[in-house]
Amino acid sequence: xxxxxxxxxxxxRAVAVGVGVLAWVVGLIWIFPIAWTVFTSFKTEQDAxxxxxxxxxxxxxxxxxxxxxxxxLSLQTAFTNSLVVVVVxxxxxxxLALPAAYALAIRPIHKWRDVLxxxxxxxxxxxxxxxxxxxxxxxxxxxxxxxxILIVLYIAINLPLAVWMIRSFFMEVPRxxxxxxxxxxxxLINQLRSVILPIAAPGIAATALLCVIFxxxxxxxxxxxxxxxxxxxxxWVITNVSTRGNFLAKLSAASTIxxxxxxxxxxxxxxxxxxxxxxxxxx
Amino acid sequence: xxxxxxxxxxxxxxxxPFSSAWRRRLPLLPALLYTxxxxxxxxxxxxxxSFTNLKxxxxxxxxxxxxxxxxxxxxxxxxxxxxxxxxxxxxxxxVLAVVLSLVIGTAFAILLDRKxxxxxxxxxxxxxxxxxxxxxxxLIWKQQMFSSLFGLLDKVLTFxxxxxxAFISDHPLGSLVTVLVWQWTPFMMLIMLAxxxxxxxxxxxxxxxxxxxxxxxxxxxxxxHLRRYLELGALLGxxxxxxxxxxxxxxxxGGPGSTNVPYYVYQQSxxxxxxxxxxxxxxxxxxxxxxxxxxFALRVLSSLFKDEERA
Numbered sequence: 001x002x003x004x005x006x007x008x009x010x011x012x013r014a015v016a017v018g019v020g021v022l023a024w025v026v027g028l029i030w031i032f033p034i035a036w037t038v039f040t041s042f043k044t045e046q047d048a049x050x051x052x053x054x055x056x057x058x059x060x061x062x063x064x065x066x067x068x069x070x071x072x073l074s075l076q077t078a079f080t081n082s083l084v085v086v087v088v089x090x091x092x093x094x095x096l097a098l099p100a101a102y103a104l105a106i107r108p109i110h111k112w113r114d115v116l117x118x119x120x121x122x123x124x125x126x127x128x129x130x131x132x133x134x135x136x137x138x139x140x141x142x143x144x145x146x147x148x149i150l151i152v153l154y155i156a157i158n159l160p161l162a163v164w165m166i167r168s169f170f171m172e173v174p175r176x177x178x179x180x181x182x183x184x185x186x187x188l189i190n191q192l193r194s195v196i197l198p199i200a201a202p203g204i205a206a207t208a209l210l211c212v213i214f215x216x217x218x219x220x221x222x223x224x225x226x227x228x229x230x231x232x233x234x235x236w237v238i239t240n241v242s243t244r245g246n247f248l249a250k251l252s253a254a255s256t257i258x259x260x261x262x263x264x265x266x267x268x269x270x271x272x273x274x275x276x277x278x279x280x281x282x283x
Numbered sequence: 284x285x286x287x288x289x290x291x292x293x294x295x296x297x298x299x300p301f302s303s304a305w306r307r308r309l310p311l312l313p314a315l316l317y318t319x320x321x322x323x324x325x326x327x328x329x330x331x332x333s334f335t336n337l338k339x340x341x342x343x344x345x346x347x348x349x350x351x352x353x354x355x356x357x358x359x360x361x362x363x364x365x366x367x368x369x370x371x372x373x374x375x376x377x378v379l380a381v382v383l384s385l386v387i388g389t390a391f392a393i394l395l396d397r398k399x400x401x402x403x404x405x406x407x408x409x410x411x412x413x414x415x416x417x418x419x420x421x422l423i424w425k426q427q428m429f430s431s432l433f434g435l436l437d438k439v440l441t442f443x444x445x446x447x448x449a450f451i452s453d454h455p456l457g458s459l460v461t462v463l464v465w466q467w468t469p470f471m472m473l474i475m476l477a478x479x480x481x482x483x484x485x486x487x488x489x490x491x492x493x494x495x496x497x498x499x500x501x502x503x504x505x506x507x508h509l510r511r512y513l514e515l516g517a518l519l520g521x522x523x524x525x526x527x528x529x530x531x532x533x534x535x536x537g538g539p540g541s542t543n544v545p546y547y548v549y550q551q552s553x554x555x556x557x558x559x560x561x562x563x564x565x566x567x568x569x570x571x572x573x574x575x576x577x578x579f580a581l582r583v584l585s586s587l588f589k590d591e592e593r594a
Contacts, residue, residue, distance in 0.1 A: 019399055033428060110304065120581070125573065126545060126569050129570045132552055156317070159314060216416070217417060234416050248433055265414075
């Protein structure tokens with residue numbers, strides 16, 4: 001390597017500024033479709049379809065999409081369905097995953113590694129491979145179009161992820177603290193409550209947020225098993241695509257409403273999100 | 284209570300190992316049993332269906348009794364030209380989307396690894412497409428960008444005096460890959476950023492002192508370090524992208540060039556065909572392919588995992 005190619009202080013600063021400018025340009029281009037959609041949601045339908053701006057901006061389309069015609073899926077129904085399914089499934093996931101993570105991290109069972117890899121291997125199984133039996137039995141047991149079936153399936157989707165993620169947060173709890181609690185004779189529940197959970201709390205919150213995001217955005221199961229009145233937000237967004245007349249502004253408003261909750265959740269969880277997405281392999 | 288707990292711990296330590304082992308396993312069991320029941324049992328039933336001619340009774344005019352047909356469904360799967368086409372589409376879609384999002388994501392990660400004004404904000408903005416509902420992401424691109432009626436791209440082409448392009452109908456695969464890359468690049472960026480930031484700084488500094496160039500450091504130190512992160516990103520990305528369904532359903536609704544394997548299996552069954560027996564056989568074939576990818580994925584994951592323990 002030649003010494004001469006090393007950069008001086010001034011050149012380094014120039015590079016730093018250049019990188020910053022480039023990052024800003026690239027970042028703004030990348031989110032342009034989203035920004036444009038939010039912008040469109042405030043336009044009139046005429047302006048939206050023509051991609052112009054002659055009639056000003058207003059919240060009119062947001063009121064339009066929240067008053068639906070009778071017989072179609074309303075925002076209120078879809079939102080309630082999504083909220084119930086997402087919240088209940090996430091709570092049960094945490095209830096199941098916390099003790100499981102304890103048994104895999106803090107007092108690990110024999111062959112804990114096999115169990116951990118079993119959990120994650122279920123994520124590799126294509127959904128289409130199990131959808132027919134689920135559909136057939138859901139029909140047999142009258143579960144089509146209910147909250148129950150979606151809650152049951154969303155728990156299964158998120159549980160492996162939650163076990164991996166919470167386990168990796170539990171691994172960070174200092175051993176000495178747990179051992180001290182054990183010597184003091186603190187019961188398992190109290191150990192969890194007073195020693196482990198306070199330290200792992202931010203990680204558990206991030207895990208919950210990630211589960212919320214995946215359940216909120218889920219479309220395949222909701223489409224197959226929960227059409228009509230019990231359907232969730234993704235299907236409500238689609239009902240705003242009309243075959244007659246202009247709909248782009250209303251669709252944009254609906255998309256914004258449907259995505260805002262999880263985008264905020266994702267922003268809140270972003271620091272720890274990578275661990276969940278990489279199944280706990282990365283920090 | 285604490286005396287009882289101490290007694291329990293004591294007995295757990297010196298008492299019979301069997302009860303102690305089960306007390307350790309107990310917290311794990313609910314999650315484990317749930318996962319087995321919901322993910323493994325239906326899969327076993329699918330294997331059973333794949334050897335029968337099961338159809339949806341309510342959907343056929345003349346319901347046939349369900350009976351065993353041996354490996355007929357599998358023979359049919361391998362002789363079905365549409366199934367072969369769907370496999371080919373799946374391969375193209377997955378490889379293109381994974382490679383492109385990985386390349387762009389790495390470039391973004393390199394930019395974001397440096398300090399600049401508003402880095403946190405740009406990072407936050409960049410991950411946003413990944414957080415959108417896949418359905419919404421596909422709709423945004425379909426209606427807002429690609430549409431030949433009111434799409435922005437069409438307006439730009441017209442403004443430049445160029446001919447309109449029917450993006451989705453003429454280039455269904457390209458359109459889908461665009462959306463997938465747009466959504467998955469942030470995911471790859473986060474993985475590669477984690478890789479870049481886990482790089483030991485002392486070695487880089489030593490190389491700097493020794494007079495290595497920036498490019499040299501990147502090629503000789505950074506790239507080898509990033510290799511496993513690239514592998515991880517590629518494999519995790521493939522696992523999700525190979526199952527892509529939402530974007531296809533919203534953007535093209537299937538059709539030549541954009542029907543991947545999951546979508547084809549769906550069309551053959553609950554999406555209209557209602558041939559559960561045959562569709563199950565198709566699905567089992569997909570599972571066998573997935574197991575091959577998953578084996579590699581798990582190997583990479585477990586190697587990263589052992590490093591973490593050593594650290």
